[in-house]
Amino acid sequence: MNQVAAVTTADKTFIKLRDDIVEGVIPAASKLSEMELSTKYDVSRAVIREAINRLATCHLVERKANVGARVVALSAKGLVQLYQVREALEGMAARLAARNMSDEEIAGMQALLDSHFNEVKDDERYYQEAGDVDFHYRIVTGSKNEHLISVLINGLYHLVRMYRVQLGMAGPRVTTAFDEHQHIVNAIANRDEELAEMLMRRHILYSKNNIEKKLSND
Amino acid sequence: MNQVAAVTTADKTFIKLRDDIVEGVIPAASKLSEMELSTKYDVSRAVIREAINRLATCHLVERKANVGARVVALSAKGLVQLYQVREALEGMAARLAARNMSDEEIAGMQALLDSHFNEVKDDERYYQEAGDVDFHYRIVTGSKNEHLISVLINGLYHLVRMYRVQLGMAGPRVTTAFDEHQHIVNAIANRDEELAEMLMRRHILYSKNNIEKKLSND
DNA sequence: ACCACCTATATTGTCGACAATTATTGCAAA
DNA sequence: TTTGCAATAATTGTCGACAATATAGGTGGT
Known part of the structure; x- marks a missing residue:
């Protein structure tokens, strides 16, 4: 990366x-x-x-x-706060991506999703790991906002990965998340900033709820 | 501070x-x-x-x-990107403040606004400097989100102040901003998360437009 | 037995010197 | 005159030693 x-x-x-x-x-x-x-x-x-x-x-x-x-100590409270910040920042990133990504970049992201679509069938686990990271990474860089890129890529994403790895996140949300990704790309392709931000925020909110559910079951 | x-x-x-x-x-x-x-x-x-x-x-x-x-070099592009991040983070902060601030904290913030209301008449300049900072500071800490607090208070706010100081920001937006602050506090007092976030985002957006206008006039 | 204080130990904070890398200057060749 | 290279100067990166602070353990008193 x-x-x-x-x-x-x-x-x-x-x-x-x-x-x-x-x-x-x-x-x-x-x-x-x-x-x-x-x-x-x-x-x-x-x-x-x-x-x-x-x-x-x-x-x-x-x-x-x-x-x-x-x-840092990993806690449910910390996870919630982390995802609240993600929701705010990545929502804005999606909005700005809809505004600033070039048509070529959008096409490339769609191609990425298509290629992932095949791999999902073979190995669902893969998508959760690399695919999701790739997707969010492209959105953030597509925002063309240096602060967003810096704070998320060099900062929060490592903490997100730490939670994923150490709390054993790899859920049945794989295919669901894939559809959500597709809808976000569609909104960006349509240059619909409002929708792109809203879908990204919901996507992250769902993801948080899913993880919280997992936590309470352990 | x-x-x-x-x-x-x-x-x-x-x-x-x-x-x-x-x-x-x-x-x-x-x-x-x-x-x-x-x-x-x-x-x-x-x-x-x-x-x-x-x-x-x-x-x-x-x-x-x-x-x-x-x-860092100060530029119009940098300022825009900075305010985009502010909009995202402080919008979320206002939402969380509406959720997490105690009644006492809200009352204290209202008292702060009241006291500022008097000072505004005497010295409009004061409010732009200290009052605005105080207000945003309380909202952010009121969110009770460590990441938000850290990134904004220890990070972006100093850069915001740098732009203000060096580009000579102290505009006629004083009283307007005061009303906007009051509306945000009202939303928080009513525990209306949605409205609090929306008003804060618009408040920051207006503020950005105001500064941009100033920049283009110089 | 318990608490306060003092001592000893260990850990972090600060410093100046040396090593490695980059920027600059001068010279030579085209 | 300009371009490329080379030697030199200046700046950053790294290191080990010393100083300051915090922690742990023990001793004495109540």
Whole structure:
């Protein structure tokens, strides 16, 4: 997923740490010791500190002065708040995508959906993982709004993925979500900003409700 | 504006730098030399680096690996994109405020508006500066959503203020904005989420149009 | 037994020096 | 004169050591 090449060791360390946190290799709510990580990842404490600071801007860790940093704790409340922000930002992204995406970009997104349509039959799980991410990614970048792109792609999406991975999200919503995606693309193709935003907000709201239901069943 | 006490020197340096950037003491689009700032603010380069990193998370500076950091450039396009995000986030904040604010908090906000109403007559300028900030601040915190609070208060609002200060925003919209604020508070008091969000979005949209008009006149 | 205080330990914050990368200047060739 | 390359200067990235702060453990008093 198009990441700007990580040139500096702090970049690489940041990405390694981020992935390990998202995947749960570093447990949620655990304390991050700078010394310990420094030896474990074999870099100086300075780059660990910088990496931790960047993780904090992703809302993946929380840092307290003179105390240290902890990986965020996953909670139902946190999930709800996360999806509330997603609803607001991605709704606006869909609106702006309907305004700013080129016809070529829209065609490309439709092609993506078509190709996914086939894969859904073979392996439903696939769609939930990569397909959904791809779709939302294109909408957000299609908004052409730097703030939206930055906050969502470099920030919240990693936290979203962390919830998905660690709470084992992979539901029967696959085909339903596919239809919702198609309707959103249609609205964007028709340049219907109002509808695009509304459908995207409902899509995310449904998705949240689905996850909440799963949570209460465990 | 309730800021958590800055304990560490990196905190203080960050805040000094942030204010100097917002006020234009450090010009927009200018390059930030770590060495130079280190001598000028009389701290080590390490704390300057950390401060710059935090400024980057506020979207006040942009950093490139092995090249350095620059203060953001102010542009009409940037302003539009900023207000698009504000519209989305503060609209949601108003919705959640209508859901989550206590009756006492709402009463306090109404009292704030009342007190402002008197000051508006004496010094119209005051309201634009402090009053508007206070109002939006209360709505956002009233949403009780950590992500919204963090992104807006610690992030975008400083950029908003930077635009206001450096482009000399202080318009005849004062009393108009006051009425809009009152209507939003009414919607929140009535627990009308839908209306609260809609009014807040229109309020921000108007505000954006007003600023854009000012820009084109200069 | 419990609480307060003090000491010792461990962790984070800050600093200056060195390494790596980028920008600049000067020179030479077309 | 302009273009390309090379050496040099300047800036950022990384490191290990020291200082400041917070945590843990123990001691003494009530």
